[in-house]
Structures are given as C-alpha cells and as structure tokens.
Amino acid sequence: xxxxxxxxxxxxxxxxxxxxxxxxxxxxxxxxxxxxxxxxxxxxxxxxxxxxxxxxxxxxxxxxxxxxxxxxxxxxxxxxxxxxxxxxxxxxxxxxxxxxxxxxxxxxxxxxxxxxxxxxxxxxxxxxxxxxxxxxxxxxxxxxxxxxxxxxxxxxxxxxxxxxxxxxxxxxxxxxxxxxxxxxxxxxxxxxxxxxxxxxxxxxxxxxxxxxxxxxxxxxxxxxxxxxxxxxxxxxxxxxxxxxxxxxxxxxxxxxxxxxxxxxxxxxxxxxxxxxxxxxxxxxxxxxxxxxxxxxxxxxxxxxxxxxxxxxxxxxxxxxxxxxxxxxxxxxxxxxxxx
Amino acid sequence: xxxxxxxxxxxxxxxxxxxxxxxxxxxxxxxxxxxxxxxxxxxxxxxxxxxxxxxxxxxxxxxxxxxxxxxxxxxxxxxxxxxxxxxxxxxxxxxxxxxxxxxxxxxxxxxxxxxxxxxxxxxxxxxxxxxxxxxxxxxxxxxxxxxxxxxxxxxxxxxxxxxxxxxxxxxxxxxxxxxxxxxxxxxxxxxxxxxxxxxxxxxxxxxxxxxxxxxxxxxxxxxxxxxxxxxxxxxxxxxxxxxxxxxxxxxxxxxxxxxxxxxxxxxxxxxxxxxxxxxxxxx
Numbered sequence: 001x002x003x004x005x006x007x008x009x010x011x012x013x014x015x016x017x018x019x020x021x022x023x024x025x026x027x028x029x030x031x032x033x034x035x036x037x038x039x040x041x042x043x044x045x046x047x048x049x050x051x052x053x054x055x056x057x058x059x060x061x062x063x064x065x066x067x068x069x070x071x072x073x074x075x076x077x078x079x080x081x082x083x084x085x086x087x088x089x090x091x092x093x094x095x096x097x098x099x100x101x102x103x104x105x106x107x108x109x110x111x112x113x114x115x116x117x118x119x120x121x122x123x124x125x126x127x128x129x130x131x132x133x134x135x136x137x138x139x140x141x142x143x144x145x146x147x148x149x150x151x152x153x154x155x156x157x158x159x160x161x162x163x164x165x166x167x168x169x170x171x172x173x174x175x176x177x178x179x180x181x182x183x184x185x186x187x188x189x190x191x192x193x194x195x196x197x198x199x200x201x202x203x204x205x206x207x208x209x210x211x212x213x214x215x216x217x218x219x220x221x222x223x224x225x226x227x228x229x230x231x232x233x234x235x236x237x238x239x240x241x242x243x244x245x246x247x248x249x250x251x252x253x254x255x256x257x258x259x260x261x262x263x264x265x266x267x268x269x270x271x272x273x274x275x276x277x278x279x280x281x282x283x284x285x286x287x288x289x290x291x292x293x294x295x296x297x298x299x300x301x302x303x304x305x306x307x308x309x310x311x312x313x314x315x316x317x318x319x320x321x322x323x324x325x326x327x328x329x330x331x332x333x334x335x336x337x338x339x
Numbered sequence: 340x341x342x343x344x345x346x347x348x349x350x351x352x353x354x355x356x357x358x359x360x361x362x363x364x365x366x367x368x369x370x371x372x373x374x375x376x377x378x379x380x381x382x383x384x385x386x387x388x389x390x391x392x393x394x395x396x397x398x399x400x401x402x403x404x405x406x407x408x409x410x411x412x413x414x415x416x417x418x419x420x421x422x423x424x425x426x427x428x429x430x431x432x433x434x435x436x437x438x439x440x441x442x443x444x445x446x447x448x449x450x451x452x453x454x455x456x457x458x459x460x461x462x463x464x465x466x467x468x469x470x471x472x473x474x475x476x477x478x479x480x481x482x483x484x485x486x487x488x489x490x491x492x493x494x495x496x497x498x499x500x501x502x503x504x505x506x507x508x509x510x511x512x513x514x515x516x517x518x519x520x521x522x523x524x525x526x527x528x529x530x531x532x533x534x535x536x537x538x539x540x541x542x543x544x545x546x547x548x549x550x551x552x553x554x555x556x557x558x559x560x561x562x563x564x565x566x567x568x569x570x571x572x573x574x575x576x577x578x579x580x581x582x583x584x585x586x587x588x589x590x591x592x593x594x595x596x597x598x599x600x601x602x603x604x605x606x607x608x609x610x611x612x613x614x615x616x617x618x619x620x621x622x
Contacts, residue, residue, distance in 0.1 A: 018617040039617075065617070071454045075614045096456040105620070107447035110368065112375035117368075124364030125455040127357060169451075 007082075008177055008210035009047035009070065014079030016040040016065055016234075039065045040234045042079070047227075049084075049176075050208040052200065054221035056329070057231035063214040064104070066231070067179050070212065071101045083177055097127075102170035104182040104214075106162040111155040115146060115165055118154055119172060126173035140168040143198055145191065159186040167195060171203065178203065178211045184220065200224050218329055230329060246328055252277055255292050257308060258317035262288040269307035275300035287316055361457050362465040369435075369469035387481050394419045395488045406548040409574035409583070418573065420490055422545045424481040425572050427474050428507050429539055429565050432515030435470030436463060440519045444526065444622035453619065459610060460603050463516055471508050494578030503575050503584070506591035507568035513598035514564065520602070520609035526622050539565050567591050 017036035026034055040062045047053045055063040068074040069081060072092040081088045083095040109118045116137060123133045141147045144164040149157070157165065167183050180199070184192035203209040215221050221228050222242045230238040230245075238245055259266070262281065270279065275295035282289045294300055308315050374380055398416035405411065407418035440463075443449035452462055486492060521527075539545060542552070542560035549560045549570075560566045571587035581588065613619045 016617075068450075068617075073450050073454055073614060073619055074617055075611065093456050093458065096454060099454065101451065101454045103447075103451060105447045105450070108451045110372060110446065110448065113368070113371055117371055121364050121368045122451065122455065125361055125452065125457045127360075127456065129360050 006049055007046045008049040008051070008084055009045075009053075009212065010080075010082040011043055011045045011066070011070075012080045012082075014040060014043045014066075014069060014076045014081060016062075016069060016074065016076050038234055040069075040076075043231075043234075043236055044079075045229055045236060045239060047210055047212060049210055050204065051227065052204045052211045052213065052225045054225035054228040055212060055214040055231060056216075056218065056221045056228050059216070061231040062234040063231055064181055065234075067101075067181050067212065067214050071099055071179050072096055098176045100170035100173060100175035100178045102166045102178070102180040102183050104185055106159055106166065106186065109154045109162070109165065112153060114151050114153055115141070115157070116150045118165070119169060122169050123172050126175075128173060136172055136174070140172050143171070143202065144168045145194065160188050160191055163187050164191060164195065167198070176210060178209055179214075180211060181214045182216065183213070184215075184217070196220065196224055252293055253296050254321035255294065255304070256317070256319050256321055257290040257292060257315065258284075258286065259288045259290065259308070260314040260316065262290070265311065266308070266313055269310060270304070273300060273303045273307050275303075291321065358461055361461050362468060365462070365465035366468040366472075369466070370473075373469065373473065383477065384480070387477060387484060390423055391420060391481065391484045391488055394423060394485070406550055409577040409579045411577075413577055414491075416485075416488070417490060417577070418548070419546065420482070420485040421573050421576055422569050424478045424485070425504075425507065425569055426539060426543070426545050426565065427478065427481075428471070428568070429511050429514075429543075430536070431470045431474040432467070432508075432511040433518050435467045436512070436515035437518035437522045439463075439466040440522045441526075441622070444522075444620070447620065450620045453610070459607055463519055463603075463606055464512065466519075467508075467512055467515065471512075475504065492576055495576045496578055496580060497575075499575035499579065499581045499584060500572060502581060502588065503568065503571040503591075506588060506595065507564075507572065509595040509599070510564040510568065510591045513595060513602040516602035516606050517598075520606040523606070523609040523613055526618075538563060542566070544569060564591060564594055567594075 015038065017038040019034040020037050021030070021034050043062075043066065055066060057063050065074065069076055070083065070088075072088050072095055075089070084098045086095045086098065088095040109115075110121070113121075119137045119140070120133060123136060128136055137150075138147075141150050144167050146161060146164055146168065149161065154162070154165070163183065163186050167180070170178055170180065178199075183199070184195050187195060199211060199213070204211055213221070213225060225242070227239065227241050228245060229236050267279075270276065270290070270292065273294070275297050277293035277295055279293070280291040282291075292304065294304060305315075305318075308318075394416060398414060398419060401415040403412040403414045405413075407413040407415055440449070443452060453459075482490065482492065538559075542549075542556060543563050543565040544560060545565075549557050549566060552560065567587045567590045571584045571591070574584045574587070610619070
C-alpha cells in the first residue's frame with residue numbers, strides 16, 4: 001500500500017509488541033531480549049480526509065496503542081504509518097505538525113499553573129505565538145465552555161473540566177488530524193454531549209477535520225462516527241459504517257425463549273444446534289428464560305425449535321430480540337476473535 | 340485556519356525564531372512553576388544566608404594558604420564560599436534535566452510534550468535555561484552576601500569568570516542530559532544524584548584542595564568537569580587572567596565539544612528505546 005493523497009491516515013500492516021518484563025535485572029537475565037507481548041497484529045486501515053473514524057474495543061484491545069503509534073509516541077515493530085502522506089518513521093516532525101492529540105490522561109498538565117498558562121505553554125510548542133496564540137486560546141476555551149475558569153489553577157479543576165481542557169489543547173493549533181482518546185471520559189452528560197456536537201458538527205462537518213476517536217462507549221461510536229473499527233486482542237475484527245456492521249451482524253440473531261423447566265438434556269440439545277453462538281439463562285417467576293444467539297441459516301431456526309420442544313419440553317414463548325449495537329459488538333468481538 | 344510558522348517557507352530565520360519561541364515558552368513555564376511553590380522559592384534565598392554564615396565560621400578554623408588561592412595565599416573562606424556558590428551549577432544541571440524528565444513522567448506531560456513538533460534537543464536543553472539563569476542570579480547574591488562577611492573580590496577578573504561560568508554551564512549540561520537519558524530509561528533519579536553529588540564532594544575539590552588527595556584520587560578528580568570549573572572560577576575571582584587559566588578552559592571546552600553531541604545522541608536513543616518499549620509514559 002502506498003500513501004494516497006485523499007487518505008489522511010494510512011496504517012499499513014502495522015504490528016506492535018511490548019516487553020513482558022521491565023527493569024535492568026530482567027533485561028540482563030534475558031540477554032537484552034526480553035519476551036514481548038504482541039499488542040497489535042498486522043493492522044491495516046485507512047481514514048479518509050474529513051472522516052470521523054472510531055476505534056472501538058474492550059479494555060486492552062489495542063486502541064490506545066494504535067493511537068500512540070499514530071501520534072509518533074510509539075514505534076511499530078513492523079509496518080508503516082502515513083499522516084497526510086507523511087511517513088511517520090521518516091519525518092515524525094512533519095507528521096506531528098498535522099496532529100492534535102487528546103490523551104485520556106487527565107494529569108497531563110501542570111497542576112500549579114492556570115489553564116491559560118498551560119495552554120500558552122503547549123500552544124507555543126506547536127508553533128503559536130503572540131496574538132494568534134491568545135486568540136486561539138479564547139476560541140478553544142469558548143468551544144469547551146471553560147472561559148470562566150481559564151485563570152483558575154489546573155489543580156482546582158474537576159475531572160470533567162480537565163478532560164475538556166485536553167480537548168481544547170488538542171484543537172489549539174488547528175491541526176488537520178485529531179487523535180482523541182476517550183474525550184468524554186469522566187465528563188458529565190451535558191458537557192459530554194457538547195463535546196460530541198463539537199467533534200461532529202464543528203470539527204468534522206464544518207472544518208473538515210479528520211478525527212480518530214478511540215472509545216469504549218458503543219453508543220458514542222455508533223451515533224457519531226462515519227466508520228467504526230472494532231479492535232479485539234490487537235486485531236481489527238470488524239470495520240465499516242455502523243449500519244453496515246449491523247447488517248453483517250444480522251446473520252447472528254438473538255431469541256428470547258421461555259420454558260417451563262430446563263434440564264441438562266435440553267441444554268445440551270440447544271447447544272448442539274448448528275449455528276449456536278451463545279446462551280444466557282435467567283430463572284424467572286413463570287419459568288426459565290433463555291436468550292439464545294444463533295447464526296441463522298436455512299435450517300438452524302427449525303433445528304432450534306426442534307431442540308427446544310423435544311422430549312415433551314413446554315415452550316411458553318419464543319420471540320426474536322431486536323439487534324442493538326451492543327449485540328453487534330459482542331458478536332463481532334466474540335466470534336471473529338475466536339476465529 | 341491558524342497562522343503557523345512553516346519552516347520550509349520562512350527558511351532558516353523562521354526556524355531560528357521558531358526555536359527561540361519554544362525555548363522561551365519552556366523558560367516561562369519553569370519560571371512560573373518556580374514561583375508557584377512560594378515556600379520552596381523563599382527558602383532557597385534563606386539557605387544562601389545560612390550557607391555563607393556556616394562557611395564564615397568554619398573558615399575561622401583555618402588560616403590562609405597558597406593551596407586555597409590561585410597565585411598567592413587565600414583564605415579558606417574564599418576557597419569554600421566560591422566553591423559552594425558555583426557547585427550549585429552541577430546540582431542545577433541534574434535538577435533541571437534529569438528531574439525535569441522525571442517530573443514530566445510523573446506529571447503525565449512527557450508524552451504530550453513529545454507529541455508536539457518540537458525537536459528533542461530543544462525540549463531537553465531548554466529545560467536548563469531558567470534553572471541556570473536562576474542559579475546564576477543566586478550565585479551573584481551568594482557572593483554579595485559573602486562580601487558582606489569579608490570575602491575579598493577586589494582583584495576578581497570578571498571577564499574570565501564570565502567565560503568560565505559559560506564553560507561550566509555548557510560542560511555540566513552534557514552530564515545533565517546524560518542523566519536525563521538515564522532517567523528516561525531507568526525511571527530513577529536517586530542513584531544518579533547520589534553518585535554525582537558524592538563524587539563531586541569527594542573528588543571535585545569542593546571542601547578541600549584536590550592537592551591533598553593521594554595521586555590516584557587526584558586523577559579521578561581530574562576527570563570531573565566540576566573540578567576544572569571550580570578551579571577556573573576560583574582563579575578568575577582571585578585575579579588570574581584567561582591565559583593563566585587556559586588549561587582549565589581548554590579542558591572544559593574540549594569536554595563540551597565532545598560530550599554535547601554524545602549526550603544528545605544518548606538522550607535521543609533513550610527516547611527511541613522508550614518509544615519501542617512503550618515506556619514513555621511510565622514512571
């Protein structure tokens with residue numbers, strides 16, 4: 001893959017591993033080559049210019065690792081990364097000029113300095129000076145609703161305010177590409193929604209920024225982003241527009257089943273149905289409720305019905321469950337990572 | 340769009356101003372952080388008075404000796420005061436670079452700093468601007484207080500002292516940058532601090548002239564930049580000319596020329612290693 005002009009970000013077969021042990025003693029014990037744990041396996045993706053792209057996955061899936069690689073804070077074992085056509089390995093300075101990073105680490109400011117002094121400092125390091133810097137600070141704090149507290153020390157900020165200040169810092173230099181690591185983490189619902197509106201309406205729709213958003217919040221990714229990459233165990237297990245992912249996951253459906261009783265025999269029959277994906281059991285007042293996930297084929301539904309009603313079992317209710325983003329996420333993460 | 344200085348368009352002049360702007364930002368940050376801790380800030384000044392007073396009374400135990408001066412006899416008060424005033428530059432080199440990295444690791448600002456388009460040498464070397472400037476100011480005050488206690492600086496060669504001050508800062512900065520690289524790798528500042536302070540006090544000729552040590556230990560002292568820095572500064576403040584101090588000046592100049600690029604390469608490699616191992620933000 002080469003670096004095309006229209007793609008703001010190109011990740012080409014990138015793998016990344018980390019040493020499993022640290023410290024000088026372990027380093028010597030392993031003769032300078034400690035065992036490493038792979039965090040990303042051969043990941044490839046592109047993000048178009050002006051696209052809002054989500055990295056979604058459970059904790060430890062590799063989202064932040066990928067984000068740090070994009071921000072040049074980490075170096076891949078293999079593969080290449082291009083930001084606006086710039087190879088990050090060859091010219092990280094030029095790549096960094098195009099990037100604004102919003103970390104999920106709320107400590108990343110000087111606690112004893114005011115928010116204004118912090119923004120002045122970080123703004124200077126991205127090349128802003130004088131009037132331009134002061135104007136940008138006014139603009140960005142307005143966008144994240146921190147104007148009134150700009151001259152308070154950072155240590156007096158709440159977690160939510162700190163997170164909003166990291167968003168302000170990321171957009172301060174007006175970069176073309178924004179890397180946002182859980183930007184609404186610890187933010188109250190009203191300001192979280194305001195940040196989402198800022199990202200979607202102002203930064204992407206109006207200013208045509210390219211945004212990569214790493215998040216654990218399924219609804220946020222689903223509702224906000226043009227495309228979603230679901231990462232699990234260092235691999236991209238699904239990638240596409242939320243609607244397409246839902247369609248592809250339609251093959252796996254869930255059914256709520258109400259039975260009089262559940263015995264081992266019935267359980268074994270249900271689990272042996274072709275296309276069976278998973279099962280949840282809840283004991284309720286009227287009987288036992290099963291939620292069965294099934295990869296639907298021509299015969300699987302009929303097989304399930306037969307399994308549920310064999311040997312005189314009484315089936316009280318049977319209804320399909322409407323697919324939710326969380327179901328799509330669960331299916332994709334479980335099924336494809338197992339595969 | 341925000342106007343930013345793009346390096347290729349403006350050429351070298353713009354790159355120079357870009358660098359100056361970033362160095363100034365780091366200087367202002369450090370100055371603000373210094374005064375943000377008022378108790379620590381004011382205690383440093385009080386400490387100067389305590390140190391000079393201590394030296395004054397300690398010096399009463401000894402008479403003047405040729406060993407304490409450059410040409411001719413000088414008092415132990417002169418020897419000790421000048422040494423204690425200027426040995427602070429070595430502590431500053433460690434504090435500003437190694438502790439600067441350590442503080443950035445613990446504060447969580449290191450990754451954000453390194454994600455900006457600011458070159459590593461600017462980030463690490465600019466961390467010494469405020470610290471060395473502030474230490475220079477404290478040193479002037481230190482000597483001024485010492486003059487009130489009877490320190491004789493009538494024959495001081497100010498120009499030679501200024502040259503040695505510059506050489507002291509540059510040569511010790513190289514050690515500071517290497518210490519910062521060690522902190523980047525090992526996440527600890529304590530052992531380095533101890534080793535460098537211990538070696539300085541024992542072999543650097545801070546509390547006693549190096550000439551009273553056995554020859555092998557004098558050789559160890561000769562390898563330390565602080566030995567030559569203090570020797571040159573004592574000589575300049577005792578009235579020696581630059582020509583007379585040429586060997587010391589040459590030693591510090593050569594050490595700086597050799598060690599500055601080496602220290603920056605070591606630091607750059609330490610950062611690269613941290614990026615490979617994913618330990619940049621760890622502490």
